[in-house]
Amino acid sequence: MSWQFWLRGRGPTPLSTQVRNAVIDRFDISDEVVDGLTMIRKSGKFAGRKVTNIRIFNSDSASIHVTRYSDLDSQTGSISFTGRLETGGYLYLDEPKINPRQAPAVANSD
Secondary structure, rough: OOOOOOHHHOOOOOOHHHHHHHHHHHHOHHHHHOOOOEEEEEEEEEEEEEEEEEEEEEEOOOOOOOHHHHOOOOOOEEEEEEEEEOOOOEEOOOOOOOOOOOOOOOOOOO
């Protein structure tokens, strides 16, 4: 995985290839749904180890403009997945917070 340390903590970014593939493989989610997802990161610790915490969300369905990891603290319903990246490229994803197999509702423009 290519670590882009200069992007960490600087707002939402597209899913990395590793995260994208993990979401598709582990949760059997279509490419169409995953294309609408964005992630935001924050450095932290887990069991005494340095990790990068991630939150994956659909920026179109978030009711606020997300610029920092903590912006989603009050919008937990907008978070699709949470997880962490550890040294060595290990990725851990928690169970989905919402049903990610359903594409977000699109407003009818009739």
